[in-house]
Amino acid sequence: MFTRLSPTSVGRWSTRRPRLAIAAWLSFVVLALLALSVTGSKQLQDGAVGESARGDAVLNSSGLWFPPVEYVYLHSAAATDGTPAFHVAIDRVEAGMRRILRGPVHVSLSRDQGAALVAGQVNAPFSTAELRHVVSTASGADRRLTAAVADIGSGSHKDLARAEKLSVPVTLIVLLVVFGTLVAAAVPVLLAVTAVAAAFGLLGPISHLFPLDDSVKTVVLLIGMAVGVDYALFYIVRAREERRRGLPSHEALDRTARTSGRSVLIAGASVMIAMGAQFAVGSDVFNGIASGTIVVVACAVIGSVTALPAVLKLLGPGIDRGRIPFLPQWRADRDDGFWGRIVDRVLRHPEVAATLSCGLLIALATPALGMRVSKPSSDALSAAGQSSLAQQITANFPGASSPAIVTATWRGGHPQGLRAAVGRLESLASTGGIAHRPFSVAMNGDGRALAIALPLTGLGDNAASRRAVLELRSTLIPETLGRVPGVSTAVTGATAEDVDFTNQMKAGIPYVVALVLALAFVVLLLAFRSIVVPLKAIALNLLSVGASYGVLVLVFQHHWAQALLGFHSDGAVISWLPLFLFVVLFGLSMDYHVFILSRVREGVDAGLSTDEALRHGITRTAGVVSGAALVMVAVFSLFATSSALDLKQAGVGLAVAVLLDATVIRGVLLPATMKLLGDRNWYLPRFLRWLPKVGLERPSPADPRSALAFGTD
Numbered sequence: 042m043f044t045r046l047s048p049t050s051v052g053r054w055s056t057r058r059p060r061l062a063i064a065a066w067l068s069f070v071v072l073a074l075l076a077l078s079v080t081g082s083k084q085l086q087d088g089a090v091g092e093s094a095r096g097d098a099v100l101n102s103s104g105l106w107f108p109p110v111e112y113v114y115l116h117s118a119a120a121t122d123g124t125p126a127f128h129v130a131i132d133r134v135e136a137g138m139r140r141i142l143r144g145p146v147h148v149s150l151s152r153d154q155g156a157a158l159v160a161g162q163v164n165a166p167f168s169t170a171e172l173r174h175v176v177s178t179a180s181g182a183d184r185r186l187t188a189a190v191a192d193i194g195s196g197s198h199k200d201l202a203r204a205e206k207l208s209v210p211v212t213l214i215v216l217l218v219v220f221g222t223l224v225a226a227a228v229p230v231l232l233a234v235t236a237v238a239a240a241f242g243l244l245g246p247i248s249h250l251f252p253l254d255d256s257v258k259t260v261v262l263l264i265g266m267a268v269g270v271d272y273a274l275f276y277i278v279r280a281r282e283e284r285r286r287g288l289p290s291h292e293a294l295d296r297t298a299r300t301s302g303r304s305v306l307i308a309g310a311s312v313m314i315a316m317g318a319q320f321a322v323g324s325d326v327f328n329g330i331a332s333g334t335i336v337v338v339a340c341a342v343i344g345s346v347t348a349l350p351a352v353l354k355l356l357g358p359g360i361d362r363g364r365i366p367f368l369p370q371w372r373a374d375r376d377d378g379f380w381g382r383i384v385d386r387v388l389r390h391p392e393v394a395a396t397l398s399c400g401l402l403i404a405l406a407t408p409a410l411g412m413r414v415s416k417p418s419s420d421a422l423s424a425a426g427q428s429s430l431a432q433q434i435t436a437n438f439p440g441a442s443s444p445a446i447v448t449a450t451w452r453g454g455h456p457q458g459l460r461a462a463v464g465r466l467e468s469l470a471s472t473g474g475i476a477h478r479p480f481s482v483a484m485n486g487d488g489r490a491l492a493i494a495l496p497l498t499g500l501g502d503n504a505a506s507r508r509a510v511l512e513l514r515s516t517l518i519p520e521t522l523g524r525v526p527g528v529s530t531a532v533t534g535a536t537a538e539d540v541d542f543t544n545q546m547k548a549g550i551p552y553v554v555a556l557v558l559a560l561a562f563v564v565l566l567l568a569f570r571s572i573v574v575p576l577k578a579i580a581l582n583l584l585s586v587g588a589s590y591g592v593l594v595l596v597f598q599h600h601w602a603q604a605l606l607g608f609h610s611d612g613a614v615i616s617w618l619p620l621f622l623f624v625v626l627f628g629l630s631m632d633y634h635v636f637i638l639s640r641v642r643e644g645v646d647a648g649l650s651t652d653e654a655l656r657h658g659i660t661r662t663a664g665v666v667s668g669a670a671l672v673m674v675a676v677f678s679l680f681a682t683s684s685a686l687d688l689k690q691a692g693v694g695l696a697v698a699v700l701l702d703a704t705v706i707r708g709v710l711l712p713a714t715m716k717l718l719g720d721r722n723w724y725l726p727r728f729l730r731w732l733p734k735v736g737l738e739r740p741s742p743a744d745p746r747s748a749l750a751f752g753t754d
Contacts, residue, residue: 052298073242091541096533137175223363233269240337315628406587589698670703
């Protein structure tokens, strides 16, 4: 049964019944989308973990969420609070907000007295237009005064939407440059788009098992486009190469299925293993990302081994139609191209190449030893940053957008001494520099729970705010509310969620790393029947990830790149990014490693020496790998242009890592180390020779050795 479902047999079936295979794939995509319409999608409402999750549960069950607050920000370039014009403007805004919102209004002044933040609690429906009219007329004719309605803490998703919309056309443009023909460029994009569409549909029923954060769709789009284009690119290039050697169309596709088809299956399994390791973190956010990425990779693999061979069969030589005159038609079956010359030099001087490339990667990775992590917002993955106005407000009025919320619950009547404990907590927090007034207290209707909002010292996401949360939990609350019999407490809020999320990430990372490395080792061991190949692959992939970490630290923990990339450094890397980068980059790196080594092993199995197979395999795949990497670098760079710090860091980290992996590691370090190891690359201990041959298929004896290594045009 498994033989019948192998990539070879499935690919052969697809090429014999191409229209049926394409119809089956499109039907699968349509059924997946119908599943979404039937089941709907369940969104993750709260990604908090630990104590902050318990606090959020109290707020939800008791209805203790504080009323919304509207903010108005006033700033004077020359005036201060003592200036009549500034004082009049503040009074006008304060009076107008009391009248419109019908709730308490509080005025805060910045340290330099040149800015004011007016906060009004919303206790009645109001007209936004009326509030904006009050703000616009507050400053009068004084041009030195500015006033604006402030949307504190809300992120703009415009950059994210722009990157998502541009990802497909950018991918198509890059593939046009790579192939030089319209049809060959369009096929990988269509495969990737349909795989992503099918995955989006399947996320509907899956979301009822693992509720999905909004960010999951973006991650699915990124990974789906990356692997979908990769798999199609390798398949198409190999089919074109076999056809140019003179093989009939059905034989060329049959050979492609037996080689590239199996490589797609192994590479896809490696990526899914890496993505699945995120379940070990125990976070709802990462559970959703793991399930989404596994589904989209599976869809890309299925489409590559079923629909893609059928499309290539129907197109035949037409895959090269739509020649673009001013673009060179790229050829993978040439040994005298750029990568052929690079590999020749590497193989002549492997010691020098290995030393220089390894030294470069280690140097780039070294700054990662000083990495500091921080979560920038209350949304673990999908926050889209703050506007420049919001940044000014949080700088002048620390804690305005991210108070700590202390919850207290009890059974029975009102505990004796609770009111005094709340007052003492507020006093200690204020005098101890943990939080600043005004504080807000709310109690639910049945009198069995209360919540206290404490604006924290610091900017909400910096070290001072995190220390304040730890001080609340470890000292202030135990000394106050903790001494009231029968009272249970929890501290939540954006900063508390940051602390808990980061702690859980740190606790889960060792398990994720161990799981990814162990399972990747097993997959490569079975695929290549060598103990050296998986060990070396793991080492090279860790170098790639480490170099990416180091670049992130160099760029985002310092200030030199701020003007170049348009961001303000907060001295840290986003807390979810190291784990996310590890699983994504390890999976994508395994893609490249499998495709390259599959070609090398194919040559060895056909009777070539390791050196001959190495040169042939790498020169024939390095250009394809570079083309696939160029697509991903272009797409990831779109996110690097975002104004949101988390998206910018993710884009830079992914783009740099993929670029380094496809060039320095796969083009230089991999051939250099394989040359130095020689036949030892394929060493398998005697005690492991019982392992089943579930990996790459050996070429058929009917395949001439010359057709493998020295094909003609």
